[in-house]
Amino acid sequence: MLSAPDDCCYGVDDHTTGSTAQTIKGGMRTPPPLAPLGPPPIPADNPQSPAKIEWGRYLFFDPRLGGDASTGCSTCHEPDQGWSWAEDISRGYPGTVHWRSNQTIINAAYYSKLFWAGSSTSLEAQARAASKGGVAGNGETDIMEARLALIPRYVALSREAFGTEWPLLRDAYRAIAAFERTLVQRDTPLDRYLLGDETALSEEQIRGKQLFEGKAGCIQCHNGPLASDENYYNIGVPGVKRWESDGLAQITFRFELYAKGVPEELYRTLKDDPGAYFRSRNRWDMGKFRTPSLRYTLYTAPYMHSGQFDTLEEVVDFYNAGGVAADGRTTSFPETKSPLIRPLGLTGQEREDLVAFIEAFSGEEILIEKPELPPYAPLFTRAQLQAAQEAK
Numbered sequence: 164m165l166s167a168p169d170d171c172c173y174g175v176d177d178h179t180t181g182s183t184a185q186t187i188k189g190g191m192r193t194p195p196p197l198a199p200l201g202p203p204p205i206p207a208d209n210p211q212s213p214a215k216i217e218w219g220r221y222l223f224f225d226p227r228l229g230g231d232a233s234t235g236c237s238t239c240h241e242p243d244q245g246w247s248w249a250e251d252i253s254r255g256y257p258g259t260v261h262w263r264s265n266q267t268i269i270n271a272a273y274y275s276k277l278f279w280a281g282s283s284t285s286l287e288a289q290a291r292a293a294s295k296g297g298v299a300g301n302g303e304t305d306i307m308e309a310r311l312a313l314i315p316r317y318v319a320l321s322r323e324a325f326g327t328e329w330p331l332l333r334d335a336y337r338a339i340a341a342f343e344r345t346l347v348q349r350d351t352p353l354d355r356y357l358l359g360d361e362t363a364l365s366e367e368q369i370r371g372k373q374l375f376e377g378k379a380g381c382i383q384c385h386n387g388p389l390a391s392d393e394n395y396y397n398i399g400v401p402g403v404k405r406w407e408s409d410g411l412a413q414i415t416f417r418f419e420l421y422a423k424g425v426p427e428e429l430y431r432t433l434k435d436d437p438g439a440y441f442r443s444r445n446r447w448d449m450g451k452f453r454t455p456s457l458r459y460t461l462y463t464a465p466y467m468h469s470g471q472f473d474t475l476e477e478v479v480d481f482y483n484a485g486g487v488a489a490d491g492r493t494t495s496f497p498e499t500k501s502p503l504i505r506p507l508g509l510t511g512q513e514r515e516d517l518v519a520f521i522e523a524f525s526g527e528e529i530l531i532e533k534p535e536l537p538p539y540a541p542l543f544t545r546a547q548l549q550a551a552q553e554a555k
């Protein structure tokens with residue numbers, strides 16, 4: 164039997180982070196209100212600069228930053244698929260599939276913990292994990308670094324941005340992070356409404372907002388400027404259905420369990436992604452995932468870590484049923500399911516209002532022209548090589 168530790172208190176069912184912005188009053192908490200989004204935080208050790216952002220923009224779209232030069236960031240984070248990947252689970256490195264649903268890059272700059280289970284704490288570290296991860300970029304450090312040195316434009320940009328003679332892979336990750344910090348959306352109907360423009364939301368959306376903050380209780384976790392408390396919960400999402408029939412997907416799941424070093428017994432028996440458990444190794448974290456932002460979700464279907472819902476309507480129906488999908492499937496870890504998730508008793512009209520309100524978290528779709536990638540060139544010209552030969 165899995166049980167929470169003694170200091171568990173109703174309404175704060177996160178034991179992974181311990182840090183929450185919520186205040187607890189008499190056992191109930193008052194979540195911070197929704198708020199307009201400010202500019203993203205910029206880390207002191209990686210300030211923005213035009214050369215850095217430009218290099219990062221190229222690198223984000225450059226498959227040479229991956230194993231066989233086929234799979235770069237944008238291969239899986241397609242701008243016209245919400246800067247994500249529009250399938251239940253993400254595509255993987257050639258010959259593999261991923262094991263989780265993809266996440267958008269838009270507004271990733273605001274999270275203090277990245278990935279569904281929060282396993283990375285900065286965009287810089289995240290980019291490294293993505294370009295080297297077995298089912299993602301699958302790149303080798305020395306080979307990727309050697310490729311960068313053979314692209315004159317990158318040599319020039321990295322020199323300008325970081326002052327090094329040759330491009331370093333570490334700096335490439337910092338440049339990608341700097342580019343990602345420009346991919347933010349702060350001018351949504353909700354932001355305009357919260358800044359005082361009462362016409363920015365429709366009647367329906369205003370009713371939806373009241374439900375969000377009241378009867379439907381969404382605000383308990385989706386709160387503050389990002390609409391995420393960055394805590395971890397098991398809200399009842401069922402696992403990847405494809406694992407029942409798709410051998411390759413099932414193998415990737417086992418590979419990830421093994422690579423993350425779960426005990427033998429769990430490796431053999433787990434049927435589902437244990438989420439935050441990977442980091443804490445606490446059984447009461449099984450099946451918990453980081454609350455995602457609701458911003459930009461108009462463009463990022465399918466939803467949830469396992470990509471099991473194709474529409475926002477399905478998501479709202481799932482919450483209305485108390486964390487159970489339409490086909491009756493739910494989490495494989497019922498012991499850790501959040502007490503905040505319970506049947507809501509929303510009427511048809513209320514469900515529509517709520518969906519309309521979630522749409523107000525998204526502004527215009529962000530689409531940018533893919534840059535034309537600069538070519539390789541030999542490190543030395545024939546004349547230079549000849550001169551070196553003659554000097555011997």
Ligand code: HEC
Nearest residue numbers: 235236239253255256265266271277278279293294299300
């Ligand atoms: C093979 C597909 C693939 C490639 C290549 C890939 N990603 Fe991802 N990315 C994913 C998936 C899937 C997730 C969610 C994984 C998880 O949570 O475990 C993700 C998550 C992320 C996140 C976290 C967002 C959040 O809300 O926490 C960021 C940021 C990100 N990727 C950036 C990058 C960058 C930068 C690169 C290139 C260096 C890259 N990705 C390459 C598939 C990919």
Ligand code: HEC
Nearest residue numbers: 379381384396400452453454455466467468478482501503
């Ligand atoms: C107990 C905290 C909690 C409450 C309450 C809650 N959510 Fe969530 N929400 C989460 C977590 C955690 C996830 C990710 C779960 C997963 O992938 O397993 C999530 C995911 C989502 C997603 C999918 C986002 C994406 O990028 O895939 C949407 C949409 C959403 N919630 C809307 C709502 C709405 C609407 C309500 C109110 C009816 C609500 N949430 C109530 C914690 C919560």
